[in-house]
Amino acid sequence: MKTRIISAICMVPLVALLYFGSFWLAALCIFVAFVGLREFYQGFEHEDVHPVKMIGYVSIFVLYFLNGFMLYSGRPYNYEMILAWLAASVMAGSLVMFDITKKTPIDAMATIIGIVYIVFFSFHVVLVDQSDYPVMRWLVVITAFGSDIFAYFTGVFFGKHKMCPNLSPKKTIEGFIGGIAGSTLCSGLFGFFFAKELLIHCIILGIFAGIVSVGGDLTASAYKRHMGIKDYGNLIPGHGGIMDRFDSIMFTAPFIYYYIAIVLDHFQLGL
């Protein structure tokens, strides 16, 4: 409970950066990618898996450099560049295991998964901000935290049936439903007050990103469980690391971005 309140206070500067968007939001995402990746890689070391951190850090630099370059080069933004970055990162990660006496393919796989799961996924916050609907960047956070907070309180008051007792023992089915309802409510209110022309999409995203957000939470938990750690770090002492607080956002960000890219932009169903 106390953890959650302190975490909520720590969110204030984050909200400011989200409000400013653009360069400030990109800087925040670089920070989250860097610290999150470091936590993730260090977690693996607990189970004797040794990803090559430097490959991950270079991939962050290259991705945001490419993004900035494309934004200011005067040429149209080219998503093939992002695909090229991904392919190059996977190839670079594969190099790890050529040193076969010291490294295993599991080390290479962990290096690659870290880049895809943390660097690539968190980058979608920036992509939402750069899209035709930058207001939607708020939904990335609203669905993730809305779902989390409402799930917590619904679980505390009404929770009876365990959802996944082995993976995350405190989660209940009642909490899960309450979380989705909360995410939908918060997203709907946000749409109603701040993005009326997108209200229906806010409600749809509230439901589905609320569900996806639980997937992000459970993914981070499963890795932690396997690594044998309770928290990814202690950036905020006693309150976990970046990956403990942003686990849901890793999944809601891509989901909301591709909803915009496919439903609103490609098929123009929103207009």
Add this chain to the structure above:
Amino acid sequence: MKTRIISAICMVPLVALLYFGSFWLAALCIFVAFVGLREFYQGFEHEDVHPVKMIGYVSIFVLYFLNGFMLYSGRPYNYEMILAWLAASVMAGSLVMFDITKKTPIDAMATIIGIVYIVFFSFHVVLVDQSDYPVMRWLVVITAFGSDIFAYFTGVFFGKHKMCPNLSPKKTIEGFIGGIAGSTLCSGLFGFFFAKELLIHCIILGIFAGIVSVGGDLTASAYKRHMGIKDYGNLIPGHGGIMDRFDSIMFTAPFIYYYIAIVLDHFQLGL
């Protein structure tokens, strides 16, 4: 030696499909992705890692369906769809580990790496074929096999210095240099006779894709070594599986595609 000759004969129908391109080439890539992924996942079972095959198979279906849909939908081809497919595949692969009593994050990581390394990478053959320079699809194969065959013969006749004795004991530095020279020669000849306006690019790709091709070969070897298997399969009895024959292509295909997409298309340096 005999293996190599028989493999070469088996390449004849492949060359025909490559010649026809388009639908036929896509069908070949689906086949390679399906069989290659199956071999890769089965290899992991030797070391008690259990990827979820069905997620991989569904990802192949979805990717080629999306691709076909975009080609014939009348809307411009949208690379964000491919990014969305990738993100969705990574999320789907993460679901694997929610069943934490039976599955581990390593199973999920193997599921995801299989999709990225085999399905996504081999798909670039199709992307090259659909690009503005479909003739370049030949280079994907010419650089991979040119490098492989010339490396073999240079190694046999001049090989003295081992390149990576622990990972691939037969590879020599002399063979590596001979392979790059061979890849460059074959690509250059191809450019001279069949794509004169792209000759300089064929030579550049001959050099660099020749190097990248060795990376593909070593990556496949490192996985095999870790899995404790000699070959990925026996599709051609006694001559290995799809992943033994197409290991280099997994890396040359993305390299050549992004060369086209970035150097020739985005920056138009070739015109």
